[in-house]
Amino acid sequence: MNDSQESAEENQRIFAILEREASRPGPLLPVLHAIQNQLGFIPEYAVPIVAQALNLSRAEVHGVISFYHLFRTSPPGKRTLYICRAEACQSMGARALESHAKQSLGVSFHGTTQDGRYSLEPIYCLGNCACSPSVMIDKTVHGKVTPERLDELLAEESGPEHGKA
Amino acid sequence: MNSLQRNQGQSMARHSTVRVFVPGDTTARSMGADAVAEEITRLAVKPKGSVEVIRNGSRGLYWLEPLVEVEREGERFAYGPIEPSDVSGLFAADFLNSNDHPKALGSTESIPYLAAQSRLTFCRVGITEPLSLEDYQKYGGYKGLEKAVGMAGDEIISTVTESGLRGRGGAAFPTGIKWKTVLETSAEQKYITCNADEGDSGTFADRMIMESDPFVLIEGMTIAGLAVGATQGYIYLRAEYPLAIEIMTKAIAIAYSAGYLGKNVTGSSKIFHLEVREAAGAYICGEETAMLESLEGKRGQIRFRPPLPAVKGLFGAPTVVNNVITLASVPIILAKGADYYKNYGSGRSRGTLTVQLSGNIERAGLVEIAFGQPLGQFLEEFGGDTATGRPIRAVQAGGPLGAYLHPSQFKTPLDYEAFAEIGAMIGHGGLVVFDDSTDMGEQARFAMEFCAIESCGKCTPCRIGSVRGVEVIDRIRNGENEHMNLELLRDLCDTMIEGSLCALGGMAPFPVISVLDHFSEDMRARDPKRT
Ligand SMILES: Cc1cc2nc3c(=O)[nH]c(=O)nc-3n(C[C@H](O)[C@H](O)[C@H](O)COP(=O)(O)O)c2cc1C
Ligand code: SF4
Ligand code: FES
Numbered sequence: 001m002n003d004s005q006e007s008a009e010e011n012q013r014i015f016a017i018l019e020r021e022a023s024r025p026g027p028l029l030p031v032l033h034a035i036q037n038q039l040g041f042i043p044e045y046a047v048p049i050v051a052q053a054l055n056l057s058r059a060e061v062h063g064v065i066s067f068y069h070l071f072r073t074s075p076p077g078k079r080t081l082y083i084c085r086a087e088a089c090q091s092m093g094a095r096a097l098e099s100h101a102k103q104s105l106g107v108s109f110h111g112t113t114q115d116g117r118y119s120l121e122p123i124y125c126l127g128n129c130a131c132s133p134s135v136m137i138d139k140t141v142h143g144k145v146t147p148e149r150l151d152e153l154l155a156e157e158s159g160p161e162h163g164k165a
Numbered sequence: 166m167n168s169l170q171r172n173q174g175q176s177m178a179r180h181s182t183v184r185v186f187v188p189g190d191t192t193a194r195s196m197g198a199d200a201v202a203e204e205i206t207r208l209a210v211k212p213k214g215s216v217e218v219i220r221n222g223s224r225g226l227y228w229l230e231p232l233v234e235v236e237r238e239g240e241r242f243a244y245g246p247i248e249p250s251d252v253s254g255l256f257a258a259d260f261l262n263s264n265d266h267p268k269a270l271g272s273t274e275s276i277p278y279l280a281a282q283s284r285l286t287f288c289r290v291g292i293t294e295p296l297s298l299e300d301y302q303k304y305g306g307y308k309g310l311e312k313a314v315g316m317a318g319d320e321i322i323s324t325v326t327e328s329g330l331r332g333r334g335g336a337a338f339p340t341g342i343k344w345k346t347v348l349e350t351s352a353e354q355k356y357i358t359c360n361a362d363e364g365d366s367g368t369f370a371d372r373m374i375m376e377s378d379p380f381v382l383i384e385g386m387t388i389a390g391l392a393v394g395a396t397q398g399y400i401y402l403r404a405e406y407p408l409a410i411e412i413m414t415k416a417i418a419i420a421y422s423a424g425y426l427g428k429n430v431t432g433s434s435k436i437f438h439l440e441v442r443e444a445a446g447a448y449i450c451g452e453e454t455a456m457l458e459s460l461e462g463k464r465g466q467i468r469f470r471p472p473l474p475a476v477k478g479l480f481g482a483p484t485v486v487n488n489v490i491t492l493a494s495v496p497i498i499l500a501k502g503a504d505y506y507k508n509y510g511s512g513r514s515r516g517t518l519t520v521q522l523s524g525n526i527e528r529a530g531l532v533e534i535a536f537g538q539p540l541g542q543f544l545e546e547f548g549g550d551t552a553t554g555r556p557i558r559a560v561q562a563g564g565p566l567g568a569y570l571h572p573s574q575f576k577t578p579l580d581y582e583a584f585a586e587i588g589a590m591i592g593h594g595g596l597v598v599f600d601d602s603t604d605m606g607e608q609a610r611f612a613m614e615f616c617a618i619e620s621c622g623k624c625t626p627c628r629i630g631s632v633r634g635v636e637v638i639d640r641i642r643n644g645e646n647e648h649m650n651l652e653l654l655r656d657l658c659d660t661m662i663e664g665s666l667c668a669l670g671g672m673a674p675f676p677v678i679s680v681l682d683h684f685s686e687d688m689r690a691r692d693p694k695r696t
Contacts, residue, residue: 030443033445089366091597127409
């Protein structure tokens with residue numbers, strides 16, 4: 001496939017999302033979510049298309065993407081590990097869990113492991129505070145996570161048997 | 166997971182089916198409830214009577230999750246916490262018919278933690294299957310709306326005002342008064358917006374309502390719409406809650422097809438539309454004007470006030486902004502009357518408070534009680550010891566902008582005014598417990614760090630002050646010019662409190678000041694021996 005064909009297809013996906021979402025009032029966040037859900041991140045090439053369709057400047061679209069912590073502009077790893085850094089989790093050892101995760105994965109926050117299996121992100125409360133400390137792997141929350149348990153989870157979730165998710 | 170639900174019941178004779186409940190909310194699942202439900206379904210094939218596994222909401226007795234319940238002659242009996250490996254033992258002990266198992270807790274309703282509560286807003290939570298409209302109606306749902314469709318807008322609002330209901334999102338503003346402003350502002354389009362951003366750490370009541378009793382929020386918003394004359398509602402829902410988003414979205418679809426939403430609400434010819442909008446992880450978007458900006462598709466920056474959102478809110482139209490718990494409390498107020506609700510509570514704090522107890526505590530969970538119980542007594546009665554078994558050092562009340570309370574302050578009653586008097590706040594009702602191994606200086610530093618991460622950047626005291634706050638605390642803790650820097654930190658806190666445009670910068674200093682005032686031994690050069 002040559003480059004222009006590929007980019008035409010990429011653009012097509014953004015147009016399809018816009019067609020679905022753009023008629024809502026205040027459509028920008030739903031559009032950005034839909035793009036990220038489908039592609040895993042919001043690629044640079046989407047910005048001018050979205051801007052034009054919604055009658056915004058590119059700077060405005062960039063401004064919104066950069067404002068919100070959960071929008072990302074680079075491809076994530078195969079899975080994303082979110083570690084809760086907020087107070088209830090702190091009271092039950094979240095700081096140690098965070099150091100452990102960084103060490104185990106060999107990355108800091110916002111980083112992706114070299115093998116591309118995991119991205120590591122901070123998060124500030126999953127509403128799972130009664131069973132802290134908590135982490136979320138993609139969309140699955142885990143409670144009372146010790147460093148050992150985290151290692152198990154990371155091994156499990158990335159193992160080949162996890163075909164079902 | 167869907168195949169688990171109602172796995173066998175249909176084909177078997179109804180009367181021989183035993184109903185077993187395994188909660189399906191985020192926290193129960195985070196503790197392995199899905200695997201427990203699967204195991205029960207798998208092993209239930211062998212005995213003769215058939216078992217119907219129901220994924221109910223959580224009762225909020227979170228230290229017991231996964232909490233399995235069996236229904237016998239209309240009464241439910243609890244077992245917990247159950248791990249998948251316990252399930253074969255449950256069957257061996259014939260748990261479908263007898264209570265003879267080491268993890269048996271007896272009748273669920275008699276568990277003291279639950280028996281001592283006054284569950285009004287949470288009356289169905291954990292009992293029903295969240296997406297069953299039939300369950301919802303069977304347990305009193307839509308009684309409030311039934312009354313409201315026959316009432317004039319100002320009548321509905323008087324009922325809410327008389328109940329004494331105040332906003333549960335943090336600011337505790339009287340709900341009826343807010344609604345009245347929206348009613349009295351004439352406009353072609355008005356909106357009901359539900360603030361489901363639940364950003365405070367240590368809080369999960371909104372999540373529980375949305376995951377365990379979603380129709381009550383839909384009903385509350387519909388009543389609000391009828392009251393003020395709004396035909397469109399939005400639920401601004403935290404992206405960190407994927408399950409709540411999924412359940413809420415499904416519940417809305419069910420309500421539409423049953424005629425509870427849409428162009429002809431319950432045949433009344435009144436219109437109310439509702440939609441979930443996913444947030445994107447910015448704490449400041451829990452502040453109501455930032456939330457409106459975000460709903461409009463902008464950066465979540467604070468708006469100057471006036472105008473109030475009630476006058477000029479979403480897309481410039483008069484808009485109700487209320488927290489999930491506020492709106493979810495409206496149906497029972499309409500159904501049972503203002504007095505019923507008002508009779509709970511103390512002073513100007515009427516009705517019930519949904520306390521969310523978490524952190525380093527033995528029995529963490531959701532406790533809905535009348536306002537007024539002293540904090541210390543509450544912690545003893547419901548929480549028990551710390552999870553680590555060490556003494557309590559501090560309790561942070563009201564989220565990341567709330568003060569750390571010292572045990573000497575634990576006699577304060579859980580009441581908005583009483584908390585305000587000691588420089589603390591109830592906020593959204595979160596209580597986070599810390600044991601005596603906690604480095605309170607580190608907690609103070611985090612308050613400033615969090616403010617720096619989440620500042621919307623609109624005003625300098627917050628944007629710059631919080632970054633400076635982290636630096637100054639680091640210097641104090643490194644033993645650099647301790648005395649001078651402590652003074653500087655106090656000044657900085659004052660500047661932020663006085664000069665910030667909203668409560669993020671204006672209140673982030675409160676936890677810091679509480680550490681300076683009550684835990685000063687931790688706000689000095691760190692002992693190099695302690696890590
Ligand atoms: C920084 C900040 C964060 C807030 N976060 C929330 C929140 O997550 N949920 C909420 O309901 N209210 C939050 N509030 C309070 C809202 O501004 C507003 O008072 C509330 O949504 C009104 O609803 P209520 O009257 O029902 O409480 C926050 C306020 C501030 C200043
Ligand atoms: S105090 Fe902070 S969050 Fe609030 S308006 Fe100012 S910069 Fe924005
Ligand atoms: S503080 Fe970590 S889940 Fe709430």
